Amino acid sequence: MKNSWLFKLVKYHYRDKSSPKSEKQIEDEKYLIFNIPFNRWILFASAFFLQFCLGFSSIWSIFNKPIDKHIFDDPTKGRAPIAYYLETCINSLTYLYVGPWLERNGPRKGILVGGILFSLGQFVMALGAHTKQISIIYIGYGLFCGIGHAFLYLAPVSALQKWFPDHKGLASGFAVCGVSAGVISFSQVTLPLLNKVGLINTFIVYGSFFFFVFMIQAFLFRLPPPGYQPEKKSTSTTAAAAAADDTNTPTGNEKEEVLKKSSETDISDLLKKEEKQLEFTKSIAESEVTVLADPDLSKMSIKKALHTKEFRLILFMFFANGFGGLIIGSRISNLVQDIFGKTAGDAATVITINGVFNLVGRVISGPVSERIGRLQTFIVIMAASTLIFSAFAVVIVERVFIAFVILVWVFNVFFGGFFGTIPAFLSDQFGNKNISPCHAIILTVWNLSGVFGGFLFTGIYDSLKNNGHSVSDPILYTTNLYWAVATLFVGLIKYPNSTFKKTFLSSLANIVELYYSILEETLFSLHLQDI
Template identity: 30%
Template sequence: MKNRWLIAASAIGIHLSIGSIYAYSVMTNPVKDIFSTDAAAIKWAFKLAILFLGLTTTFLGKWVEEQGPKKSGIAAGLFYGTGILGAGLGVHLQSLPLFYLSYGVLGGIGLGIGYMAPISTLVKWFPDRKGLATGLAIMGFGFSALLFGPLMQGLFEQVGVAKAFFILGLLYASVIILSSLYLSYPPADYLPKGFHPEKVISAQVNTDSINSPDAALKTHRFWFLWTLMFINIASGIALISAASPLMQEALHFSPLKAAAMVGIIGVFNGLGRIFWSSLSDYTGRLPTFIFFFLFQSLAFYLLPNTGADWTFLLLLFVIVSMYGGGFAILPAFVSDLFGVKHMGVINGRVLSSWALAGIAGPTLYDIVKAETGSIQTTLGVFSVMLMAALGIALLMWFKVRKTRGDKVKHLFSPKLENVG
């Protein structure tokens, strides 16, 4: 039997590679100079990649489950690697449409398949620590900017932008495909050593009526969760996509220093995924989300009003950790709300929120910033959105409790016993 920790390591390898998209702000200025256009035009490749990521998780979730993690992972490596190589060709030919098609469409499809491939696999290998397991893999997605942000900047300066894309495309494809070769589902009767399911006080809602992924779409809890993810993603990704230019403007950082800070953002994006998802195994998924929105609604308001660089950066890092934490908590949250059987497909459909938020968040940021010229007003708009999300999370608490009563009390404060 395969080692489940090596399964987790393989999942991290895949997510570490596709997570390089979070270093996109590092390439914004070098690429826009080549195409002689503005940053907003270049960011459309990023938006398209997130759009096609979400569309892929929505419509190919069942296909990924049927093919299994190994074949799906290999497909992800081919799509993502080809997308980055094509983006390099677009830069070389100075063809912006080819850049959009390669990075946004092909790369986005690779992102979506690569994101899904290991997740349900890990939940099956780690029934005793669902939050921790998915957090480990998705942590790699967040940590990626720490590695690839400075690497990108260095390659741009040493070999040029087009050649940098060629090198990175081959690197990503190789790591993703090699990592995928070890992935597989556990045996049907698999239980981790020392894990006794009968001694676990369930954190799961009654899911008897969820006999198909389509049934989940008819529940209010699906749409509550979808909306919470949309707002959390839109707010976080708006900051991440503008991080390097924002720090150069607000804190007067050099491009190299801003790129280094993007790397540190990647640390908090990654740490947030493992920290918040592991914490949610004990505090409950929904209380963790409620705290996210309470803190972020205040942080977005305070961010442009700070009087010191370190305060600005601290708030930024915590916001990014909560952005990453939302993704890491989601698979376990979906499992709690809808059961394990259709978790992969339902999780993919919730991630359709990512497709829309990936365009809505950065676009809203760009529009408000362009119209007002004010970082304070721009971030204030997101603060209001996050306050609305806080209200929705509290309504979800009330509605689910009222509907299911004592059956869901551990969704909000799970108690795990003897889970090895």
């Protein structure tokens, strides 16, 4: 096996190697354009717009009936959804290639390649609609958009972590939050656009818009220079304090008094320093075994990073999260209409607001993980998701619509939180050079878990329906929810019991502490307003 060409190819692709920058390139990238200096904070907006365009991939279901009607003159033909499955599979497999490639070539080349392919996919779909060939639609969306999506999604994530080592959580959440904003916007714009200009021109409009946005972002994105460290805020304060000390420098007799005092305290200061050094040496000696036992994960190779317990843990947790989350997300419209008897408009409203909560989860999870810890954040998300899924079964049987909507929205805060935390977690555990390869494998497993879970859900759903249960019967969903809850629970307890209990209790304590600190600050600000 190890001597096979495929194994050697994979090993070569996942090698530890990066392309160094030339001196000229480093100098040129100090400026945005002309003599305008580059500012790292512009990458937040750039990453947002980049991911915003990728929200298009999540609203494909809107095109299903218009494409089937345009090509087959039958909106219920059911051929257009196959394009989405192709895109998901190709996108998942492309992640495995893109991860190491980005670390060697940088985000700019990644955005250029991905942007051209994703935009070209729109024009290929316009050609497929014009010729009424569904196979060309599959090539445009499944192949071109699927490959381009993988390049574009991963490109800003690793770059932001390298530019913002002092704000890893914030950079982590902002790197991926644009997708949710794109889903919200495109879900509202696409149908009116289809009605106004038609299917073919809609693809042309989107393709032109995406190409324009992606090329601008490719121009803006870059990696920091070697050895980059952000400037500390305290620099100006220290300089001001030093200037103040210079103006107050003692002269004459004052200098003699200072020298006398300093000579009297020199001996005591030296003794104190020696005592501190002895204490420090003693503490190092006592903890020497512990220090040596903990590997420096930030300097691990890609191969070693992929074999660590931490990576296997997060991989399984993402599998469980995708297994359950993607299933409930793809069935919200059916649940709202079939179980609760609401209209398609009501379902669309629930899904749109759902995207807002997903966006909020992606943005706030990173900063929250800075306060309570990355692993603690993941465990809290898994615990909350397990409880919410358990409650879904009760709410669906009792048909309490308001409770169902609240649960869906709260769940999506945690669901988005997974994506907003993972880049910072990978950076902390394995170092910036391993973010893209590790993230790529995690996204592949997450996508495939959703596909596998979707097939399993559909199989059980169809089997129960064929046995006489109507689409409004809760058993079609509660039966599936049982194994989804079981999968989430296994993902929750995957960590060793002692570590899990300690981490989970620590997470709850930190969340309570964070809650009360925010409450205290709010009350204090209100008190100041009253004064």
